[in-house]
Amino acid sequence: MQRSSCRIVSYKVKHGYDISEFLCGYRYLLQRAIDIIWDSIEWKKKRNRLIPIIPKSKEFKRTLRDQLLKDWNYASHYVDSAIKTAYSILNSWRRNYIKGERGRYKPVVKRKFARVKETLYRFRDGKIIITIKPRQLYLEFNLSEAWFRKRVKGCNLGELILKEDELIITFRKLSHTPSKKKIAWDLNLLSIDGFCDKGWIRVDLKPLYTLHITYENKRRKIQRLSKTKPKTAKRLMQKYSQRYRNRVKDFLHKLTTMLAKEFKDYEHGFENLEKQGMFGRCKIHNRVVSKQNWKQTIALMSYKTNVRLLNPRNSTKTCPRCGGKMKHRRGQVLECERCGLKINRQLNASINLYLRMWGFPPSMKVWLELIEPILRRSGVTPKGDETDDLLPMNPEGVEVDVSQGGHMAIKDHVC
Numbered sequence: 001m002q003r004s005s006c007r008i009v010s011y012k013v014k015h016g017y018d019i020s021e022f023l024c025g026y027r028y029l030l031q032r033a034i035d036i037i038w039d040s041i042e043w044k045k046k047r048n049r050l051i052p053i054i055p056k057s058k059e060f061k062r063t064l065r066d067q068l069l070k071d072w073n074y075a076s077h078y079v080d081s082a083i084k085t086a087y088s089i090l091n092s093w094r095r096n097y098i099k100g101e102r103g104r105y106k107p108v109v110k111r112k113f114a115r116v117k118e119t120l121y122r123f124r125d126g127k128i129i130i131t132i133k134p135r136q137l138y139l140e141f142n143l144s145e146a147w148f149r150k151r152v153k154g155c156n157l158g159e160l161i162l163k164e165d166e167l168i169i170t171f172r173k174l175s176h177t178p179s180k181k182k183i184a185w186d187l188n189l190l191s192i193d194g195f196c197d198k199g200w201i202r203v204d205l206k207p208l209y210t211l212h213i214t215y216e217n218k219r220r221k222i223q224r225l226s227k228t229k230p231k232t233a234k235r236l237m238q239k240y241s242q243r244y245r246n247r248v249k250d251f252l253h254k255l256t257t258m259l260a261k262e263f264k265d266y267e268h269g270f271e272n273l274e275k276q277g278m279f280g281r282c283k284i285h286n287r288v289v290s291k292q293n294w295k296q297t298i299a300l301m302s303y304k305t306n307v308r309l310l311n312p313r314n315s316t317k318t319c320p321r322c323g324g325k326m327k328h329r330r331g332q333v334l335e336c337e338r339c340g341l342k343i344n345r346q347l348n349a350s351i352n353l354y355l356r357m358w359g360f361p362p363s364m365k366v367w368l369e370l371i372e373p374i375l376r377r378s379g380v381t382p383k384g385d386e387t388d389d390l391l392p393m394n395p396e397g398v399e400v401d402v403s404q405g406g407h408m409a410i411k412d413h414v415c
């Protein structure tokens with residue numbers, strides 16, 4: 001688990017090494033990895049379309065590695081890096097293929113580059129030394145004179161990308177002064193829900209959702225057209241896909257800039273999506289779209305502000321007051337099986353993540369001293385009746401609820 005907050009920055013350094021042969025070899029290796037995986041793809045028929053299933057089993061990966069190692073003359077870790085890159089290329093091809101933006105063509109690697117994993121270089125006395133061939137061929141890069149050396153003081157080196165005339169170096173910037181203020185975000189299809197000392201922050205994502213739906217409809221129309229006018233359809237599809245991507249990017253840029261500005265000195269906590277398998281109930285399409293958006297959101301946030309990735313385990317199912325199991329009630333309401341707390345689903349998740357950011361397990365003491373005062377301050381009003389989509393809860397045995405007005409909404413970003 002990533003505990004400290006970090007952001008990633010990258011810098012380029014020019015070099016004069018002749019590594020063309022190595023990079024050609026790596027490109028060939030990467031292409032072979034893609035070829036082998038491609039040939040083992042299983043195509044499943046689904047509503048007149050063929051859906052690719054990319055093989056991912058451990059045995060498959062092991063044989064793939066052995067096969068690639070056979071005629072690879074450089075450090076063997078490059079084979080692992082090529083396999084990882086091949087998978088990420090094929091996964092992104094698959095995403096676009098399913099959206100109808102790419103055909104059934106095998107991706108071809110054109111650019112010459114090599115990903116240099118952390119096991120393939122060392123960094124000492126301001127110098128990066130990259131292993132190309134163990135005990136035979138190393139490349140040395142002196143950073144002690146680099147213009148950015150002051151900016152990255154105290155940073156950890158991440159992955160490197162070696163190109164023909166330059167080296168791209170990524171640094172993980174660890175913040176030494178952890179923020180005193182924290183905000184935890186729960187990402188949903190129609191909203192982003194945050195929890196911090198100001199209470200429940202709700203950001204409306206409906207404009208983004210509308211954008212997806214509009215594009216979806218356009219795409220369907222174009223697909224119908226492709227039967228009679230394939231060329232026009234192809235041109236239109238490209239035009240709209242580009243526009244759609246730009247609009248989504250634009251929306252997410254505005255959104256993240258606004259959040260980073262609004263909560264400037266905060267540490268922003270997000271669920272680590274790599275470790276998540278939680279969207280069981282939503283439709284597959286929504287899942288793919290929103291997961292993509294969330295990944296982009298987190299990536300954008302991490303270079304605009306302080307971001308920390310949190311373990312998402314059970315954040316939606318746990319009671320933040322007693323640690324009990326939450327059960328679904330009508331609408332967006334969850335109820336704790338053990339202590340009877342009733343709370344909005346999204347707020348519950350963001351409070352759980354907020355507690356995780358501080359390192360508190362759910363407990364009555366923390367609830368009473370930390371969470372409840374925030375909720376009260378931000379507009380919890382004692383009420384007797386419970387309403388469907390509102391947020392009833394029951395601290396100290398008093399019936400209270402946070403009405404829909406109890407959260408702070410942020411709406412000034414329109415696309």
Ligand SMILES: [Zn+2]
Nearest residue numbers: 319322336339
């Ligand atoms: Zn409970």
